[in-house]
Amino acid sequence: MITLKTHSQPAGSTVKVVLTGENKPCHCPGVDQDALKALAVKPGTIKTLNALEGETLRAALYGVLPEKLGYDALEEMASLLSKELKALKAKQVDILLGDDALQGLSEAFYKQLLLMDDQFTHYQTTGFAPIDPSAKAPDKEVFQPDFTLYLPDSFDLAAEEGRLQTAAHLAGGIRSARRLVNEPANVMSPQRLAEDAQALAREHGFEIEVFDEKQIQQMGLQAFWSVAKGSDTPPRFLVMRYMNNPDTNELLALVGKGLTYDSGGYAVKPATGMVTMHCDMGGAAAVIGAISALTAMKAKVNVVAVVAACENMISGHAYRNGDIIGSLAGKYIEVVNTDAEGRLTLADAITYAATVLKADKIIDIATLTGAAIVALGEEITGVVADDEGIWQAVQAASQTSGDKVWRMPHDECLAKHNKSERADIKNSGGRQAGTATAALFCRAFAFGKPWGHLDIAGTAYHEGANAKAPAGATGVGAELLARAAIELFK
Numbered sequence: 001m002i003t004l005k006t007h008s009q010p011a012g013s014t015v016k017v018v019l020t021g022e023n024k025p026c027h028c029p030g031v032d033q034d035a036l037k038a039l040a041v042k043p044g045t046i047k048t049l050n051a052l053e054g055e056t057l058r059a060a061l062y063g064v065l066p067e068k069l070g071y072d073a074l075e076e077m078a079s080l081l082s083k084e085l086k087a088l089k090a091k092q093v094d095i096l097l098g099d100d101a102l103q104g105l106s107e108a109f110y111k112q113l114l115l116m117d118d119q120f121t122h123y124q125t126t127g128f129a130p131i132d133p134s135a136k137a138p139d140k141e142v143f144q145p146d147f148t149l150y151l152p153d154s155f156d157l158a159a160e161e162g163r164l165q166t167a168a169h170l171a172g173g174i175r176s177a178r179r180l181v182n183e184p185a186n187v188m189s190p191q192r193l194a195e196d197a198q199a200l201a202r203e204h205g206f207e208i209e210v211f212d213e214k215q216i217q218q219m220g221l222q223a224f225w226s227v228a229k230g231s232d233t234p235p236r237f238l239v240m241r242y243m244n245n246p247d248t249n250e251l252l253a254l255v256g257k258g259l260t261y262d263s264g265g266y267a268v269k270p271a272t273g274m275v276t277m278h279c280d281m282g283g284a285a286a287v288i289g290a291i292s293a294l295t296a297m298k299a300k301v302n303v304v305a306v307v308a309a310c311e312n313m314i315s316g317h318a319y320r321n322g323d324i325i326g327s328l329a330g331k332y333i334e335v336v337n338t339d340a341e342g343r344l345t346l347a348d349a350i351t352y353a354a355t356v357l358k359a360d361k362i363i364d365i366a367t368l369t370g371a372a373i374v375a376l377g378e379e380i381t382g383v384v385a386d387d388e389g390i391w392q393a394v395q396a397a398s399q400t401s402g403d404k405v406w407r408m409p410h411d412e413c414l415a416k417h418n419k420s421e422r423a424d425i426k427n428s429g430g431r432q433a434g435t436a437t438a439a440l441f442c443r444a445f446a447f448g449k450p451w452g453h454l455d456i457a458g459t460a461y462h463e464g465a466n467a468k469a470p471a472g473a474t475g476v477g478a479e480l481l482a483r484a485a486i487e488l489f490k
């Protein structure tokens with residue numbers, strides 16, 4: 001929890017943090033500016049001081065933010081702070097902010113503080129010896145201190161309260177997305193994903209419809225079903241709706257890849273590449289997180305979120321390399337690689353958004369290609385868009401969310417890679433420009449609507465922690481898409 005106060009209100013916690021900007025005056029109450037200067041703390045670092053003053057004060061930290069503050073530096077500082085506070089087992093923390101220390105990034109800072117506890121420790125027990133086999137091991141204790149932030153008098157407290165609310169709603173969306181992705185595939189089935197989305201719909205107040213395997217076949221989602229039918233765990237098709245802008249009829253669709261597990265199918269993945277494939281519903285988690293946040297924020301948008309959730313498995317009823325399958329759009333698809341399954345499920349979900357839901361604009365998000373990781377690494381999301389407005393909205397959103405994005409081409413010469421000799425289109429254009437050709441496969445099902453595509457294969461899941469997120473799911477896309485949606489309805 002975060003409480004906002006002004007410098008003129010008294011502080012009282014046992015752990016105190018002073019955060020100033022480099023070369024910025026510090027008018028924090030009870031803090032000797034000259035004494036701080038004498039400590040010569042390097043910008044971008046934190047120094048632990050022995051209790052400076054008063055008997056109640058257990059520890060004091062002093063952090064200096066660099067003069068030209070950007071997202072990376074802010075995240076780094078929040079991460080350093082979290083390590084120090086964890087070591088101190090701090091429960092209540094006062095943070096005194098120097099004048100202009102955050103330089104307009106207060107919303108981002110609140111978000112970082114709110115997500116400080118977000119470790120996935122659900123399956124890590126505290127040395128619990130189960131004598132009673134039905135007993136559940138206690139969850140590892142989570143760390144989340146209560147923060148009181150003392151803002152300089154120059155800050156507009158009411159405006160900051162608003163920013164804190166926004167940050168809390170977006171942090172909630174990120175947290176939900178991470179939780180959905182972190183659960184292993186034996187827990188997070190399509191059915192469970194639907195149930196969790198229904199619970200979020202009830203909690204926040206958006207609408208949701210869930211279609212089962214029978215309905216999926218009746219609805220003509222043939223490409224999706226071709227992937228799904230190989231698994232004994234049945235698929236689900238989710239349609240979520242939040243209509244809160246009566247001033248316009250415009251409807252934006254967010255379509256998320258929802259592979260709760262991707263073994264590769266008969267184009268089977270090596271074991272090492274398969275271990276983290278429970279993250280292959282990261283796009284689904286992002287659109288569910290985004291619509292949750294938009295609803296919580298009461299954003300003035302009209303949004304549908306669509307998820308085709310299934311597993312890509314091997315069995316006697318699985319699809320094969322070489323199959324030619326149908327699709328909701330009526331196009332035949334040559335399956336040259338069963339591991340390029342995501343775009344098949346997305347194809348039907350995108351067609352459904354464009355034709356049945358009559359969305360005016362479509363953004364899809366997917367852990368789609370290893371090529372995105374090769375091209376951009378783990379920290380930059382690849383974007384392909386044939387619409388300038390959508391690209392600009394995503395770019396603007398990335399500047400406020402701190403998620404890095406990079407645009408990749410959508411040239412016609414790349415779309416040609418997907419041409420098939422045996423059917424209308426094939427599901428892999430080969431090794432060259434793999435992220436763009438996968439994206440352009442998806443575009444072929446958008447019925448010419450303004451379209452954008454986010455490839456989060458590198459950014460959705462990290463085996464280790466970094467300053468931005470703990471180990472595991474990052475929740476990428478939840479905030480980015482929520483902010484992009486708001487941009488598109490401005």
Ligand code: BES
Nearest residue numbers: 337339340342367368369370371428457
């Ligand atoms: N889910 C994978 C992509 C992926 C890889 C996500 C690594 C996260 C981390 C996707 O379904 C896939 O297997 N893509 C293939 C496509 C190829 C067969 C054309 C790939 O990138 O190798």
Ligand code: MN
Nearest residue numbers: 262339340341
């Ligand atoms: Mn695959």
Ligand code: ZN
Nearest residue numbers: 259262280342
């Ligand atoms: Zn996949």
